[in-house]
Amino acid sequence: MKNIRNFCIIAHIDHGKSTLADRLLSQTGTVTAREEQAQLLDNMDLERERGITIKSHAIQMDYIYEGEKYVLNLIDTPGHVDFSYEVSRSIAACEGALLIVDAAQSIQAQTISNLYLALENDLEIIPVLNKVDLPGANPEEVTDDIVDLLGCDPEEVIHASGKTGFGVDNILKAIIERVPAPKGDVNAPLQALIFDSVYNSYRGVETYFRVMNGEIKKGQRIKFMATKNEYFADEVGTLKLKQVPKQSIKAGDVGYLITGVKTASEIKVGDTITDAVNPTKNRIEGFEDVKPMVFAGIYPVDTEDYEELRNSMEKLQLNDASLVFIPESSAALGFGFRCGFLGMLHLEIIQERLEREFDMTVITTVPNVSYHAFTNKNPDTILLVNNPSDLPEPSKLNRVEEPFIKATIITKSDFVGPVMSLCIEKRGQIVNQTYLTPERVELTFEMPLAEIVFDFYDRLKTVSKGYASFDYHPIGLKASKLVKVDILLNGQSVDALSALIHADNAYSIGKKMCEKLRQLIPRQQFDIPIQAAIGAKIISRETVKALRKDVTAKCYGGDISRKRKLLEKQKKGKKRMRQVGNVEIPQEAFMAVLKLND
Ligand SMILES: Nc1nc2c(ncn2[C@@H]2O[C@H](COP(=O)(O)OP(=O)(O)OP(=O)(O)O)[C@@H](O)[C@H]2O)c(=O)[nH]1
Numbered sequence: 001m002k003n004i005r006n007f008c009i010i011a012h013i014d015h016g017k018s019t020l021a022d023r024l025l026s027q028t029g030t031v032t033a034r035e036e037q038a039q040l041l042d043n044m045d046l047e048r049e050r051g052i053t054i055k056s057h058a059i060q061m062d063y064i065y066e067g068e069k070y071v072l073n074l075i076d077t078p079g080h081v082d083f084s085y086e087v088s089r090s091i092a093a094c095e096g097a098l099l100i101v102d103a104a105q106s107i108q109a110q111t112i113s114n115l116y117l118a119l120e121n122d123l124e125i126i127p128v129l130n131k132v133d134l135p136g137a138n139p140e141e142v143t144d145d146i147v148d149l150l151g152c153d154p155e156e157v158i159h160a161s162g163k164t165g166f167g168v169d170n171i172l173k174a175i176i177e178r179v180p181a182p183k184g185d186v187n188a189p190l191q192a193l194i195f196d197s198v199y200n201s202y203r204g205v206e207t208y209f210r211v212m213n214g215e216i217k218k219g220q221r222i223k224f225m226a227t228k229n230e231y232f233a234d235e236v237g238t239l240k241l242k243q244v245p246k247q248s249i250k251a252g253d254v255g256y257l258i259t260g261v262k263t264a265s266e267i268k269v270g271d272t273i274t275d276a277v278n279p280t281k282n283r284i285e286g287f288e289d290v291k292p293m294v295f296a297g298i299y300p301v302d303t304e305d306y307e308e309l310r311n312s313m314e315k316l317q318l319n320d321a322s323l324v325f326i327p328e329s330s331a332a333l334g335f336g337f338r339c340g341f342l343g344m345l346h347l348e349i350i351q352e353r354l355e356r357e358f359d360m361t362v363i364t365t366v367p368n369v370s371y372h373a374f375t376n377k378n379p380d381t382i383l384l385v386n387n388p389s390d391l392p393e394p395s396k397l398n399r400v401e402e403p404f405i406k407a408t409i410i411t412k413s414d415f416v417g418p419v420m421s422l423c424i425e426k427r428g429q430i431v432n433q434t435y436l437t438p439e440r441v442e443l444t445f446e447m448p449l450a451e452i453v454f455d456f457y458d459r460l461k462t463v464s465k466g467y468a469s470f471d472y473h474p475i476g477l478k479a480s481k482l483v484k485v486d487i488l489l490n491g492q493s494v495d496a497l498s499a500l501i502h503a504d505n506a507y508s509i510g511k512k513m514c515e516k517l518r519q520l521i522p523r524q525q526f527d528i529p530i531q532a533a534i535g536a537k538i539i540s541r542e543t544v545k546a547l548r549k550d551v552t553a554k555c556y557g558g559d560i561s562r563k564r565k566l567l568e569k570q571k572k573g574k575k576r577m578r579q580v581g582n583v584e585i586p587q588e589a590f591m592a593v594l595k596l597n598d
Contacts (some may be wrong), residue, residue, distance in 0.1 A: 001252035002181045008075040011100035012108035016130040020162035028061040045519040073254040093195040093210035096124040096132040096179030103137035108469035133161040184251030187279040190214035192273040207257040217248040219278040228278045231259035264321040292340025295386040299336030312358035323439035332494040332580045356417045365496040369450045372401040389495040391484045401477040412466035418463035418570045426451035492581045514542040520589045523547040
């Protein structure tokens with residue numbers, strides 16, 4: 001156990017974790033030159049295309065240092081705020097962390113939030129100044145920022161470049177010399193932490209774990225303490241580029257487990273694995289059921305595809321335990337599902353995977369957060385509202401509570417004004433303002449989650465010309481003056497377009513919604529009145545004027561292929577169109593409330 005080192009790589013998004021991880025793998029010979037391919041650890045196609053790490057991965061390296069053989073267990077981590085729980089569990093499985101800071105961008109919001117997570121778990125921090133090859137690198141200035149943040153000596157900051165390989169040997173040396181060897185009692189009852197799981201369509205769920213005490217053996221009957229499910233350990237082993245089956249994995253080490261489980265939701269990240277016959281008395285702390293933060297309706301474009309959509313969602317859930325959904329019906333869209341996601345990125349990934357892996361074209365309704373409503377009749381009973389159309393009528397409503405977050409924003413002092421204005425526009429209240437350096441400011445706000453899940457990050461980047469980073473965590477629910485704004489098309493309420501809006505913004509947003517929908521809903525053979533309403537009160541109105549003639553009329557006698565092309569274009573446009581009553585509504589219309597500022 002004394003020659004094992006368990007460490008993770010943490011940083012702000014895009015600061016170079018995955019590239020550096022690939023370098024460590026090649027430098028230790030874990031990956032032969034032939035196997036090496038960029039972003040080796042980001043093995044989901046979507047991760048490659050979007051250039052971000054979605055799922056964290058573990059891999060074991062053997063390394064000879066000063067004549068001794070060491071086992072280095074590396075855990076890469078997702079960099080996006082949607083996956084912060086998974087980061088926290090990967091960190092809890094380690095004794096040390098490489099804190100990567102981009103030598104041009106310096107410290108950003110997630111550098112700090114991930115650092116706090118590592119410090120909470122008493123990890124030894126090894127600061128790495130990465131991308132020193134960049135023309136825009138500021139090694140001296142950024143080293144000072146790191147020294148200010150960590151209180152370490154400048155000499156402890158390792159200068160490196162994942163791209164060129166510079167400094168990687170120093171990183172490996174520091175891992176062995178500075179990260180403490182794991183502790184644990186191999187003779188105590190088995191206690192292993194699940195920090196990740198991956199679905200394999202042939203072998204079922206592969207569980208990644210760190211053994212804190214005892215050992216896990218092939219064929220052993222084990223128990224997952226949160227779900228209380230028992231299984232046989234059909235296979236255990238260590239994670240090289242490929243899986244390497246072993247007879248047992250002992251305290252201090254990291255490995256994988258195959259139990260034949262076919263449903264990802266039965267394996268919960270953060271859970272404790274123990275022996276079914278002689279279980280440990282103590283679950284490993286920090287387990288929590290992953291809670292969805294954002295909800296949206298997902299409906300088939302063609303109502304007869306409902307069953308096919310259900311099958312596709314069930315298959316997706318097999319390998320994405322954080323996706324939750326329940327059947328729901330909409331007067332406007334028919335039968336679909338109310339789905340819960342970790343955040344907007346997760347929602348987009350699911351939409352993308354439905355289209356790419358299951359060829360399912362879907363309509364997604366306006367994403368919303370989960371609200372707690374209380375009626376006059378039962379003022380102390382929580383009515384969970386995951387769909388705005390479930391909000392009781394205003395006359396029956398006692399109050400509505402919405403989830404709030406604490407947002408941390410780091411930006412340049414030049415942009416403090418515009419950033420503050422944006423946060424105040426999003427109903428934020430400033431909590432703290434700290435000058436990290438004369439040039440860089442950390443702003444802390446309390447804000448409604450609903451105000452940041454849609455376009456806040458993009459607008460923050462715009463107002464700060466890219467010089468702002470952002471991280472947040474939930475701080476509970478607070479009462480808010482929220483009202484349900486309904487949209488009526490042709491006099492018929494479209495429940496999938498309803499949204500919960502703060503009373504102060506309801507009129508302006510209702511007006512903008514009508515204007516935006518007038519632009520998006522194609523003209524048809526008749527006038528289409530668009531109205532926004534709160535209860536029975538109409539607050540805004542627009543009209544889509546009728547189409548006066550057949551779009552192909554001008555092709556008579558003209559080039560027949562041009563007419564065919566025009567009709568083809570019309571047909572393609574219909575692919576993402578939903579008929580609601582006698583009005584055709586494009587997908588963009590359902591996201592209109594998100595793009596009111598476009
Ligand atoms: N010049 C230079 N570019 C680098 C270096 N390391 C990474 N990059 C580039 O920076 C971008 C992000 O690199 P990644 O390794 O994907 O960063 P990451 O932190 O893993 O990103 P997430 O997993 O999405 O958080 C990519 O375009 C890399 O090619 C480096 O040392 N020098």
